Amino acid sequence: MGPAILPADGSRFSADYLIETPLDPSAVAEVMAGEQSCGTFVRVEGETDQLRQRARAVVEAIDELDGVAEPSLPNAWQQRQNMVGPYRRARIRISFPVENVGPNLPTLAATVAGNLFDLGEVTGLRLLDVTLPASYRRRFDLPRQGIAGTRKLAGVADAPLLGTIIKPNVGLTPEETGELVGRLCEAGVDFIKDDEVCANPSHAPLEQRVRSVMKRVRAWREKSGRNVMVAFNISDDLDSMRRHAELVEREGGSCVMVSLNWCGYSAVQSLRRSTSLALHGHRNGFGMMSREPLLGMSYPAYQALWRLAGVDHLHVHGLNGKFSEFNDEVIASARACLSEMSEGDAAMPVFSNGQWAGTVRPTFDAINSSDVIFLSGGGILAHPDGAAAGVASLRQAWDAARAGIALEEYAKDAPELRRAIAFYGARLK
Template sequence: MTRIYATYDIETPVGLDRAASVLAGEQSTGTFVRLAAETDELRARSAAVIESITATGSASKPALPTRKTGATYDRGLVTVSWPLGNFGTSLPTLLSTLAGNLFELAELSAIRLVRMDLPADFARAHPGPQFGATGTRRFMGGHDGPLIGTIIKPSIGLTAQDTADLVRSLVAAGIDFIKDDELQANGPDCPFDARLEAVMRVINDHADKTGKTVLYAANITDEIDQMKRNLDKMQRLGASCAMVCVSSAGQAGVRSVRDHSAALIHGHRAGWGVYSRSPDVGISFEVMQKLWRLAGVDHLHVNGLANKFTEDDATVAEAARAVQTPVSDHGGPAHTSMPVYSSGQTIWQIDPARRVLGNDDFIFCAGGGIMSHPSGPAAGVESLRLAAEAAQQGIPIEAFATKGDPLSQAMAQFPRPNISL
């Protein structure tokens, strides 16, 4: 396959056929008038092709404000394809084509990019994740089961030493993974260098004493040159996981980190609601996660089951599975990443999170689910490990727990959420 396919959910006042034609023209050879230079030969070589149009409904009012109006607003799925020669294998140009000016077309009163099908050549052209799940376990010196993790809280306001003191209590509790919050990067109140130095003293001391390497995802998100300097600092101190806010850094920024990095790349999707929250405009996670994986993220946030945000459980499950699915359906490297569950997670979500994937290659981040355990953080971590062990053995946690153990205490502490899968 030498073409890229994209499917859009659109609404239009000018009819689906006309809207699809405008969309395809705008994003390839066409403009608002036919140009002399737009020859038949050029169109045959470079024009986008409308592959299919499927009507799905109509409305009497537009979903979004639009200058063009009509008696009805027709809804449908439109699949368009482009020759690979238009943009090669450039991620930024691909995104400019599939999600560029078409979002502003007056002929569209709704548009959402819902699917993207890439050829194997696109997968081969990008390095993808450098380490993935297997490499993540290797950085830890070997590890069985899901990674039990947490987030530095409060998100902002701690000094570098405050952060290190909190990390000391977390590694003592037996945690596998700790990450900065997306809000904490390199502000003057908690500079990156000072924070990294203080935290890595704790991490390295703990490894020397116990033989266990806890992963610390240091938020390096910044200008590209500064991110590279942050990575160099990490390498000097033995830090092995760099967190990047993928939307903030952009495709080129993430790829520059991948090309410069000897560390794992922990992809945080801060700002994801801008793309996803409206059914009438945006980009699906199925599309964006492929771009982020091609750029090189080893871990990627997917929200959590029974979370505190707006996504339902089916959407979260679909996102988690997508991250472990080959980036192209047509061959080439799979470029799979490690999904990261977070947001209001407790012992109740581990089993369904594992069942969604059918494996243990995920990170399970809990904040209150660890820190609010009635017997303290160490018992909180242990309760999650017991829940993971029960899930591996296919035993409900109610039957696996013993009276008074950390798991039974957590069951009494945290209400069982309603999970719909």
């Protein structure tokens, strides 16, 4: 299937799916359309032709693929029906009336990704993408900062934002955390973030940690004239997140981080409406939605829904990293974030996990953009010549990539990069 083509009047949005079924895919697609709009498994009283014309979802396209002999997922309903394979697979596109949902993000998510996963007709179903007309997208929350605002707050005009993660993840006191941030500022990073498992622990209450960290950030700003953006993990109940965001803003901070999947659409939307800080969206837990190819959702759909909550940054993992994703998935994720759904609403993709100077060039070549946050823990903090040399090696790698110069060639006159290649390259072969 090609790109979705929506009515010019903005009256419909669409979703793409991958399904597996022992039945006719076209019949299953009609079941899906009915289930997620005005119908159920049989036509019911009140479901008039006029109502169906106004409110029913429509199957727009079916592209049948190669089938398989065995089902991907167990299915009690099919066992009761004594159904057997072969199992047919197809990509399908369904469009929905905008007015069925309105600017209601939880209901939009329930429409494109609700009970469909439980349907007895399928032995596999995956949400691949969601496409909204620009006019409908603008009825939802927009990023307050986005790419341009993030650059302004961080003081980085056109290069990638280079950053790192506070490690150890947990265990540091507020004062120890502040001292580490001070050293990272001195090392030359643009961006520092909390780990997703460190929010408001008893050994380092968030209020104390924010004050300790921002004291160092302000001191560095006064000394160097450079801003450093810190993404404080404020994941919590909504009232606490609002309170913590207000504290960060009072202390001169510019960014807060939220574990999206565990806080939920409504909480993140409400947080977005109550603060102008950049919202750094962490996707931890996404793997349980995505690792089974015939279940869950792909990242293009995931990021589309979360962008409607107004987040400014979204994690996409990294190339050749320590996690399970294939590089083409990471690249597709970053490209999706950078693709505008409506004018000026792109999210800044965040590359992380196992990133160092050697992963820069394939990253730049794949997305042809410097509008990224590039996080490197060991790639900065484990550099044999220290953190400042680690940051320098990343900047040199990005300069080489943007200039189209081979890494090893550029490293001849860049000692920090040369040391990084020797040190990390030997360990990652």
